[in-house]
Amino acid sequence: MNSEQHFPSAEIQNRRYLGNKFKLLNFIREIVQLYCSSLETIADIFSGTGSIVSAFADKIIITNDLLYSNYLCNVAWFGNEHVRLDFLMKLISEYNQHEMFEENYMTENFAETYFSKTDCSKIGFIREDIEQKFLSGQILQREKAVLVASLIYAMDKIANICGHYDAWRRGVNFDRHLVLPMLNIPEENNKNNRCFNENANDIVKHIEADLIYIDPPYNSRQYSDTYHLLENVARWEKPPVYGVALKLDRKNLKSDYCTINATIAFEDLIQHCNARYILFSYNNMTQKGNPRSNARISDEDIFRVLESKGDVKIFSERYKAFSTGKSNICGNEERLFLCEVRS
Ligand SMILES: C[S@@+](CC[C@H](N)C(=O)[O-])C[C@H]1O[C@@H](n2cnc3c(N)ncnc32)[C@H](O)[C@@H]1O
Numbered sequence: 058m059n060s061e062q063h064f065p066s067a068e069i070q071n072r073r074y075l076g077n078k079f080k081l082l083n084f085i086r087e088i089v090q091l092y093c094s095s096l097e098t099i100a101d102i103f104s105g106t107g108s109i110v111s112a113f114a115d116k117i118i119i120t121n122d123l124l125y126s127n128y129l130c131n132v133a134w135f136g137n138e139h140v141r142l143d144f145l146m147k148l149i150s151e152y153n154q155h156e157m158f159e160e161n162y163m164t165e166n167f168a169e170t171y172f173s174k175t176d177c178s179k180i181g182f183i184r185e186d187i188e189q190k191f192l193s194g195q196i197l198q199r200e201k202a203v204l205v206a207s208l209i210y211a212m213d214k215i216a217n218i219c220g221h222y223d224a225w226r227r228g229v230n231f232d233r234h235l236v237l238p239m240l241n242i243p244e245e246n247n248k249n250n251r252c253f254n255e256n257a258n259d260i261v262k263h264i265e266a267d268l269i270y271i272d273p274p275y276n277s278r279q280y281s282d283t284y285h286l287l288e289n290v291a292r293w294e295k296p297p298v299y300g301v302a303l304k305l306d307r308k309n310l311k312s313d314y315c316t317i318n319a320t321i322a323f324e325d326l327i328q329h330c331n332a333r334y335i336l337f338s339y340n341n342m343t344q345k346g347n348p349r350s351n352a353r354i355s356d357e358d359i360f361r362v363l364e365s366k367g368d369v370k371i372f373s374e375r376y377k378a379f380s381t382g383k384s385n386i387c388g389n390e391e392r393l394f395l396c397e398v399r400s
Pocket residue numbers: 074075076077078079102103104105106107108109121122123124127255256257258272273274275280281311312313314
């Protein structure tokens with residue numbers, strides 16, 4: 058913690074995110090170095106935290122994710138706009154020193170659930186202030202993204218949850234409080250980087266890259282359910298929330314990859330990939346966990362679809378299952394399918 062400026066710093070991986078592949082980075086980097094030549098542009102079209110493309114900062118980066126909260130984080134880390142780091146650090150420092158309590162959207166809907174009432178007040182105040190600064194032209198788009206991403210990282214650190222926002226823990230003391238970190242970002246990224254917030258099956262028709270990395274959800278858990286509260290704060294449309302978990306309406310955020318349509322979506326996606334290499338991450342959980350954990354696309358379909366596009370190699374690494382429950386699933390393997398696309 059910087060004593061004068063009142064904030065810690067954060068790296069891209071300092072976020073709890075299901076299916077985040079940061080631990081596989083070396084494995085992925087090694088395979089790319091060994092088997093993929095002359096890469097200038099890398100697209101990560103299910104980018105989540107963006108931890109994988111962060112290893113390829115010397116290339117042109119394209120990111121995409123269905124969740125706006127991830128899109129803003131990706132813009133913060135990889136966006137092509139210049140940001141004023143000193144100015145952002147000053148704002149973050151001021152936010153961290155803000156102590157005035159107010160009632161707002163966050164206190165009205167979430168007090169003493171995922172966060173204490175005081176932290177809800179502070180989250181609501183900060184998010185509204187970021188929006189007003191953006192609307193009045195005091196901060197640019199990537200600067201807004203950096204501030205919202207910082208708020209997301211800070212919320213994630215103190216949220217009263219067991220890894221996801223399907224429920225909060227009852228009867229606890231809120232002993233950790235909101236402290237926004239400064240993201241360890243460069244002032245400038247490659248001017249040709251692009252970040253999108255679309256369905257991967259749509260965006261893939263409009264981009265071209267040397268390598269497209271594909272890391273979709275594997276099972277029936279929708280990320281919009283798991284991260285509804287971060288999505289709500291990122292969007293800041295202040296909608297009504299429903300049910301015991303206080304979720305916003307997510308009907309436009311459902312992913313086909315979590316449903317029985319996963320194979321059809323995957324086939325359509327691969328057909329439209331415009332790349333020399335496709336690198337596909339998928340685990341081997343087709344029949345091994347409980348029904349919610351079972352992978353949606355069978356190995357037969359993965360091979361059939363990828364082989365229709367090019368020559369396929371498979372690599373695997375033992376990896377801790379990212380089940381949110383207590384089950385300790387044995388034999389979980391994270392596999393990488395590398396398809397060298399036929400010209
Ligand atoms: C397994 S996670 C990716 C994790 C990422 N590789 C990382 O290291 O953080 C899958 C991501 O795909 C996103 N997603 C799900 N369906 C999508 C779709 N149809 N189009 C784009 N993104 C989607 C989810 O929001 C989630 O962030």
